[in-house]
Amino acid sequence: MTTDAREHWNAVWTAKDFAETSWYQADPTPSLVWIDRAITDGGSIDRVVDAGCGVSFLADRLLERGAEVFGIDVSAAAIDRLTERIRTRGENDTTLDPSRFHGVVCDLGRDDPAPDRPLDATIWHDRAVLHFLHGDARERYAAGLRRHLATGGHAIIAGFAPDGPQMCSGLEVARATADEIAALLGPTFTLVDVEIRTHRTPWDAEQAFQWTCLRRTPPAG
Numbered sequence: 001m002t003t004d005a006r007e008h009w010n011a012v013w014t015a016k017d018f019a020e021t022s023w024y025q026a027d028p029t030p031s032l033v034w035i036d037r038a039i040t041d042g043g044s045i046d047r048v049v050d051a052g053c054g055v056s057f058l059a060d061r062l063l064e065r066g067a068e069v070f071g072i073d074v075s076a077a078a079i080d081r082l083t084e085r086i087r088t089r090g091e092n093d094t095t096l097d098p099s100r101f102h103g104v105v106c107d108l109g110r111d112d113p114a115p116d117r118p119l120d121a122t123i124w125h126d127r128a129v130l131h132f133l134h135g136d137a138r139e140r141y142a143a144g145l146r147r148h149l150a151t152g153g154h155a156i157i158a159g160f161a162p163d164g165p166q167m168c169s170g171l172e173v174a175r176a177t178a179d180e181i182a183a184l185l186g187p188t189f190t191l192v193d194v195e196i197r198t199h200r201t202p203w204d205a206e207q208a209f210q211w212t213c214l215r216r217t218p219p220a221g
Protein backbone atom coordinates (compact mmCIF):
# COMPACT_ATOMS: atom_id res chain seq x y z
CA MET A 1 0.00 0.00 0.00
CA THR A 2 1.30 3.43 -0.90
CA THR A 3 1.27 6.89 0.64
CA ASP A 4 -1.82 7.49 -1.53
CA ALA A 5 -3.56 4.67 0.30
CA ARG A 6 -2.61 6.16 3.66
CA GLU A 7 -4.05 9.42 2.41
CA HIS A 8 -7.14 7.57 1.18
CA TRP A 9 -7.84 6.02 4.58
CA ASN A 10 -7.00 9.13 6.56
CA ALA A 11 -9.38 11.07 4.32
CA VAL A 12 -12.11 8.43 4.90
CA TRP A 13 -11.68 8.47 8.67
CA THR A 14 -11.45 12.26 8.83
CA ALA A 15 -14.52 12.86 6.66
CA LYS A 16 -16.91 10.10 7.71
CA ASP A 17 -18.67 8.95 10.82
CA PHE A 18 -18.39 5.19 11.30
CA ALA A 19 -22.14 4.82 10.66
CA GLU A 20 -21.68 6.39 7.20
CA THR A 21 -19.32 3.61 6.03
CA SER A 22 -20.46 0.45 4.22
CA TRP A 23 -18.69 -1.79 6.77
CA TYR A 24 -20.40 -0.22 9.82
CA GLN A 25 -21.68 -2.56 12.52
CA ALA A 26 -23.21 -1.30 15.75
CA ASP A 27 -21.92 -4.49 17.29
CA PRO A 28 -19.27 -6.83 15.83
CA THR A 29 -21.38 -9.96 16.32
CA PRO A 30 -19.86 -12.07 13.50
CA SER A 31 -16.34 -11.36 14.79
CA LEU A 32 -17.34 -12.37 18.31
CA VAL A 33 -18.99 -15.55 17.03
CA TRP A 34 -15.76 -16.49 15.25
CA ILE A 35 -13.62 -15.59 18.24
CA ASP A 36 -15.78 -17.86 20.40
CA ARG A 37 -15.34 -20.63 17.84
CA ALA A 38 -11.56 -20.17 18.09
CA ILE A 39 -11.84 -20.45 21.87
CA THR A 40 -13.83 -23.69 21.44
CA ASP A 41 -10.95 -24.87 19.25
CA GLY A 42 -8.52 -24.32 22.16
CA GLY A 43 -7.74 -20.64 21.52
CA SER A 44 -7.84 -17.69 23.90
CA ILE A 45 -8.39 -13.92 23.86
CA ASP A 46 -5.31 -13.19 25.99
CA ARG A 47 -3.69 -11.06 23.28
CA VAL A 48 -5.73 -10.12 20.23
CA VAL A 49 -4.52 -8.25 17.16
CA ASP A 50 -7.31 -6.45 15.32
CA ALA A 51 -5.65 -5.87 11.95
CA GLY A 52 -7.13 -2.85 10.18
CA CYS A 53 -9.30 -2.11 13.20
CA GLY A 54 -10.66 1.20 11.93
CA VAL A 55 -12.97 2.39 14.72
CA SER A 56 -14.73 -0.97 15.14
CA PHE A 57 -16.35 -1.77 18.49
CA LEU A 58 -14.54 -5.12 18.57
CA ALA A 59 -11.77 -3.69 20.79
CA ASP A 60 -14.38 -2.47 23.31
CA ARG A 61 -16.11 -5.85 23.44
CA LEU A 62 -12.80 -7.70 23.90
CA LEU A 63 -11.51 -5.29 26.56
CA GLU A 64 -14.77 -5.86 28.47
CA ARG A 65 -13.83 -9.56 28.44
CA GLY A 66 -10.34 -8.88 29.82
CA ALA A 67 -8.35 -9.20 26.60
CA GLU A 68 -5.24 -7.22 25.74
CA VAL A 69 -5.92 -5.69 22.32
CA PHE A 70 -3.54 -4.41 19.65
CA GLY A 71 -5.51 -2.29 17.18
CA ILE A 72 -3.45 -1.81 14.02
CA ASP A 73 -4.44 0.50 11.18
CA VAL A 74 -2.77 2.40 8.34
CA SER A 75 -4.83 5.46 9.30
CA ALA A 76 -3.59 7.56 12.22
CA ALA A 77 -7.00 9.30 12.18
CA ALA A 78 -8.73 5.96 12.88
CA ILE A 79 -6.28 4.97 15.62
CA ASP A 80 -6.63 8.40 17.27
CA ARG A 81 -10.45 8.17 17.23
CA LEU A 82 -10.52 4.62 18.56
CA THR A 83 -7.94 5.30 21.28
CA GLU A 84 -9.80 8.42 22.40
CA ARG A 85 -13.14 6.57 22.52
CA ILE A 86 -11.68 3.78 24.65
CA ARG A 87 -9.84 6.24 26.92
CA THR A 88 -13.03 8.27 27.48
CA ARG A 89 -15.07 5.14 28.20
CA GLY A 90 -12.44 3.95 30.68
CA GLU A 91 -12.81 7.19 32.68
CA ASN A 92 -16.38 6.31 33.68
CA ASP A 93 -16.63 2.60 33.17
CA THR A 94 -14.75 0.12 35.31
CA THR A 95 -15.74 -2.82 33.09
CA LEU A 96 -12.98 -1.81 30.70
CA ASP A 97 -9.27 -1.11 31.30
CA PRO A 98 -8.10 1.29 28.57
CA SER A 99 -4.42 0.61 29.38
CA ARG A 100 -4.92 -2.85 27.81
CA PHE A 101 -5.54 -1.24 24.41
CA HIS A 102 -2.54 -0.48 22.22
CA GLY A 103 -3.09 1.50 19.03
CA VAL A 104 -0.48 1.04 16.30
CA VAL A 105 -0.32 2.99 13.04
CA CYS A 106 1.12 0.67 10.40
CA ASP A 107 0.66 -0.28 6.76
CA LEU A 108 0.38 -4.05 7.08
CA GLY A 109 1.10 -4.48 3.37
CA ARG A 110 4.46 -2.85 3.80
CA ASP A 111 5.75 -2.63 7.37
CA ASP A 112 6.08 -4.70 10.54
CA PRO A 113 3.69 -3.35 13.21
CA ALA A 114 6.13 -4.18 16.05
CA PRO A 115 9.68 -4.55 14.70
CA ASP A 116 11.22 -4.70 18.20
CA ARG A 117 9.41 -7.80 19.46
CA PRO A 118 6.79 -10.30 18.33
CA LEU A 119 3.35 -9.48 19.74
CA ASP A 120 2.81 -13.16 20.60
CA ALA A 121 -0.89 -12.81 19.72
CA THR A 122 -3.34 -15.59 20.53
CA ILE A 123 -5.79 -14.31 17.90
CA TRP A 124 -5.16 -12.29 14.73
CA HIS A 125 -8.49 -10.84 13.56
CA ASP A 126 -8.98 -9.12 10.21
CA ARG A 127 -12.35 -7.90 8.96
CA ALA A 128 -11.95 -6.39 5.48
CA VAL A 129 -8.27 -5.48 5.37
CA LEU A 130 -6.34 -8.25 3.60
CA HIS A 131 -8.89 -7.94 0.81
CA PHE A 132 -7.47 -4.50 -0.03
CA LEU A 133 -3.95 -5.88 -0.54
CA HIS A 134 -2.58 -7.08 -3.86
CA GLY A 135 0.56 -8.91 -5.02
CA ASP A 136 3.66 -8.52 -2.82
CA ALA A 137 1.69 -6.58 -0.22
CA ARG A 138 -0.27 -9.76 0.56
CA GLU A 139 3.01 -11.66 1.12
CA ARG A 140 4.29 -8.95 3.45
CA TYR A 141 1.00 -8.99 5.38
CA ALA A 142 1.28 -12.79 5.74
CA ALA A 143 4.89 -12.50 6.95
CA GLY A 144 3.75 -10.03 9.63
CA LEU A 145 0.90 -12.30 10.68
CA ARG A 146 3.29 -15.27 10.97
CA ARG A 147 5.75 -13.22 13.03
CA HIS A 148 3.14 -11.96 15.48
CA LEU A 149 0.74 -14.90 15.90
CA ALA A 150 1.86 -17.42 18.51
CA THR A 151 1.95 -21.14 17.81
CA GLY A 152 -1.50 -22.54 18.59
CA GLY A 153 -3.04 -19.14 17.86
CA HIS A 154 -5.91 -18.50 15.46
CA ALA A 155 -6.13 -16.27 12.39
CA ILE A 156 -9.69 -15.10 11.67
CA ILE A 157 -9.84 -13.44 8.27
CA ALA A 158 -12.99 -11.97 6.75
CA GLY A 159 -13.15 -10.40 3.32
CA PHE A 160 -15.49 -10.20 0.39
CA ALA A 161 -16.45 -13.69 -0.77
CA PRO A 162 -15.12 -15.02 -4.09
CA ASP A 163 -18.45 -13.99 -5.70
CA GLY A 164 -18.87 -10.89 -3.52
CA PRO A 165 -18.41 -7.21 -4.47
CA GLN A 166 -15.32 -6.20 -6.47
CA MET A 167 -14.90 -2.79 -4.87
CA CYS A 168 -14.87 -1.46 -1.31
CA SER A 169 -14.42 2.18 -0.28
CA GLY A 170 -13.77 2.97 -3.95
CA LEU A 171 -10.81 0.53 -4.08
CA GLU A 172 -10.52 -2.72 -6.01
CA VAL A 173 -10.47 -5.73 -3.71
CA ALA A 174 -8.63 -9.06 -4.09
CA ARG A 175 -11.17 -11.78 -3.36
CA ALA A 176 -9.73 -15.15 -2.30
CA THR A 177 -11.00 -18.63 -1.52
CA ALA A 178 -10.29 -20.19 1.87
CA ASP A 179 -7.71 -22.46 0.21
CA GLU A 180 -5.96 -19.44 -1.28
CA ILE A 181 -5.84 -17.77 2.13
CA ALA A 182 -4.47 -20.98 3.68
CA ALA A 183 -1.80 -21.15 0.94
CA LEU A 184 -0.89 -17.51 1.56
CA LEU A 185 -0.35 -18.10 5.28
CA GLY A 186 1.67 -21.25 4.64
CA PRO A 187 2.04 -24.89 5.72
CA THR A 188 1.99 -24.21 9.48
CA PHE A 189 -1.68 -23.18 9.23
CA THR A 190 -4.63 -25.57 9.33
CA LEU A 191 -8.04 -24.49 8.08
CA VAL A 192 -10.49 -24.80 10.99
CA ASP A 193 -13.65 -23.52 9.34
CA VAL A 194 -15.05 -21.28 6.62
CA GLU A 195 -18.46 -19.67 6.16
CA ILE A 196 -20.15 -17.16 3.88
CA ARG A 197 -22.21 -14.56 5.78
CA THR A 198 -24.18 -11.63 4.43
CA HIS A 199 -23.37 -8.15 5.73
CA ARG A 200 -26.03 -5.47 5.42
CA THR A 201 -24.69 -1.96 4.87
CA PRO A 202 -26.37 1.03 6.63
CA TRP A 203 -28.24 1.66 3.34
CA ASP A 204 -29.45 -1.96 3.24
CA ALA A 205 -27.26 -3.34 0.47
CA GLU A 206 -26.15 -6.95 0.88
CA GLN A 207 -22.47 -7.91 0.75
CA ALA A 208 -21.28 -11.54 0.81
CA PHE A 209 -18.35 -11.90 3.23
CA GLN A 210 -16.24 -15.02 3.58
CA TRP A 211 -15.09 -15.79 7.14
CA THR A 212 -12.08 -18.04 7.44
CA CYS A 213 -10.49 -19.38 10.63
CA LEU A 214 -7.05 -21.03 10.61
CA ARG A 215 -5.03 -22.44 13.48
CA ARG A 216 -1.27 -22.08 13.62
CA THR A 217 0.24 -25.49 14.26
CA PRO A 218 3.85 -26.22 15.25
CA PRO A 219 6.17 -26.88 12.28
CA ALA A 220 6.50 -30.58 11.44
CA GLY A 221 9.52 -32.43 12.85
Ligand SMILES: C[S@@+](CC[C@H](N)C(=O)[O-])C[C@H]1O[C@@H](n2cnc3c(N)ncnc32)[C@H](O)[C@@H]1O
Nearest residue numbers: 009052053054056073074075107108109127128
Ligand atom coordinates in the same frame (compact mmCIF):
# COMPACT_ATOMS: atom_id res chain seq x y z
C1 LIG B 1 -13.27 -1.71 5.47
S1 LIG B 1 -12.47 -1.01 6.83
C2 LIG B 1 -12.78 -2.22 8.12
C3 LIG B 1 -12.53 -1.67 9.50
C4 LIG B 1 -12.79 -2.66 10.65
N1 LIG B 1 -12.01 -3.87 10.51
C5 LIG B 1 -14.25 -2.99 10.78
O1 LIG B 1 -14.62 -4.16 10.61
O2 LIG B 1 -15.02 -2.07 11.08
C6 LIG B 1 -10.77 -1.32 6.44
C7 LIG B 1 -9.78 -0.77 7.45
O3 LIG B 1 -8.48 -1.21 7.11
C8 LIG B 1 -7.57 -0.14 7.18
N2 LIG B 1 -6.51 -0.47 6.23
C9 LIG B 1 -6.60 -0.45 4.88
N3 LIG B 1 -5.43 -0.84 4.35
C10 LIG B 1 -4.60 -1.11 5.38
C11 LIG B 1 -3.24 -1.54 5.47
N4 LIG B 1 -2.53 -1.75 4.38
N5 LIG B 1 -2.69 -1.71 6.69
C12 LIG B 1 -3.42 -1.48 7.81
N6 LIG B 1 -4.70 -1.06 7.78
C13 LIG B 1 -5.28 -0.88 6.58
C14 LIG B 1 -8.40 1.08 6.87
O4 LIG B 1 -7.86 2.28 7.39
C15 LIG B 1 -9.73 0.73 7.52
O5 LIG B 1 -9.76 1.15 8.86
